[in-house]
Every structure is written in structure tokens, then in C-alpha cells.
Amino acid sequence: MNCRHLLDALSDYLDDQAAASVRADLEAHLAECRSCTVIVETSRRTLRIVTDVGSFEIPDELSQRLLKKTMAGLASARTGSGDPGTGNPESGGTESGS
């Protein structure tokens, strides 16, 4: 395994989804390659910060306003106009998903 191979397998390794043989090769490479060890550690750290930042919060006042507006829109929703669709987001289709 070289640095390029390690990078190809990095996401699976970080998610603990790499196959056992790939993981073994990868860890053997890490034992010899300081640069790749840094890549793994800093990637871990970056994603951990994303997790630590957490999600946005909705103030209760905004939450209630949104609910009120959405409920108020129910009547017009029954007429079926302006539907953003439930299909494949990549294609912008409108086929109903399940």
C-alpha cells in the first residue's frame, strides 16, 4: 500500500467500514508513514469538530411561527399547487418515493 491507496480507503477506515485485509494493509502503511498518520489524525479531528459544533437550534418563538404558517398553508396545500416534489433530488423529478 502507498499513500494514494491509503487515501482511497480513508473514509471507510475512519468509519470503521474497511475490510479486514484493507485495514491491516492500511495500518501497516501507517506504521511506516508519518504523513499518512497525520492525514488520518487531522481528518479525524476535522470531522470531530463538525460533530462537536452540532446542529443549529430553532428558537421556540420561530418554531411556533413556522408551525403556525405551515398549518395555515394546509388549506392551499389541499389544492395541490406549487409542490416541490418527492422524487429524485438529483433529477428534480416528481415521482413519489416510498
Next chain:
Amino acid sequence: MRQALGRGAGEGGREGPFARPVAHDGAAEAAGTAAVSERTLVARLKGGDEAAFEEIVKRYELKVFNLTRGLLRHDDDAQDAIQETFLSVFRNIGRFKENSSLSTWIYRIAVNSALMKIRKRRHDQKNVTIEEYMPEFDDTGHRVAVVPDWHPAVDQLLLNKELGGLLRTWIAELAPEYRTVFLLRDQEELDNEQVAEILGLSIAAVKSRLHRARLYLRERAKRYVYGGGA
């Protein structure tokens, strides 16, 4: 404040260094009462029960807000997308076949709604070129540049918090196809299969986009810490 859903105990989770709770209604259906409640809600909604609609809005609004806020970058647009999403849920609930979880279906509608908004205002979007942040290798597959170790510096609390805010900005600068996958996987904590289903992509495509988005963010963080420009 309404707190994030899908992060509590008993919702399952993926293993590994980033093991985090995952809202996986399929797993919950087999074991929990929450999913029974969801099925009941869906049945009531299909029967036109507005109280059930209100309950679904309350239950999923934060998930939808976080996703659409991350995709659209602006609170106002995210609020519009929330409304459109739930109205679409109400209109289309009769066609929801319950082969997947309600949350997966709602995410799908929310992504669709947000991407339509992005397409409409494409002129004011400025996305990064992700290739500029990908690593380079020599002919033997080894790195061209020396890789500096910046992770001890990030242990400083202030820098950590600062980076957290910047990472949100950098995520928002990703092209929509990468931003969507990254937010669903690493912010909303769905698994590859769920993301593939929501986006209508193969699992390989999801993994590829996630991989490149993660490399991009790591590189932006590195350049920031080392003063090479964010």
C-alpha cells in the same frame, strides 16, 4: 430552544471512531415503540388528521431545518424550505408506501425542495472547486508535499471553536452535490444506504462524494491553521 432530534439514546448508531447515534427507523421498527408511533401518525395523516400533521412537523422540523439551513445557507430560505417540505408531505402522504422510514422520505422531499431553490438562484452561488483541495501524488503513489501535523494546535479550545464556525462556512461553499452528501452523512448522521436512497444515488457514489468532501474540509482546516489561506 428546540434541540436536535436523532441524537438520543436508543436510536441505534454506526460503529467506529465516529460512532454516533443514527436515526434509523427501520431498526427501531423492529424493536421500539417510537416507530409504532410513527406508523400510527402516518395512518392518521393519511386519514386527514391535522393534529397528526402538527405532530409530524414538530417531530421533524429541526432535522429539516438543519439540512435545509446547511444547503441553502440562509435562515429565510431554510424556513421557506421547511414549509414547502411539510406541505409536500401532507399533499403526498397518500403515496408514501412505507417501504422506507418516514424520516428518509421527509429528508428526500426536503433535499428536493432545497435543491430547487438552489437551481433558481444559481447566479448568486459561489462554490469552491473541490479539485483545488485534493492531494497530489508522485508516480509511485507517494505524497508530493510534506504533510504538517496541525492537530495538536486544534486542541486549543479557542481554535477549536473558531474552526467549528469556519467549517460550517466551508461546508456551505461546497457544490450542492457534495454539500448534500456531507450534511446527510456527517451532520445528520445517516448511513450510506439511507443517503443513497434519499438522493437516488449508488452507495459507491455517496462514498466517493463524502470522501472528497471530507478531504476538502481537512485541507481547508490545514490551510487555515497554517496561515495558507482558508
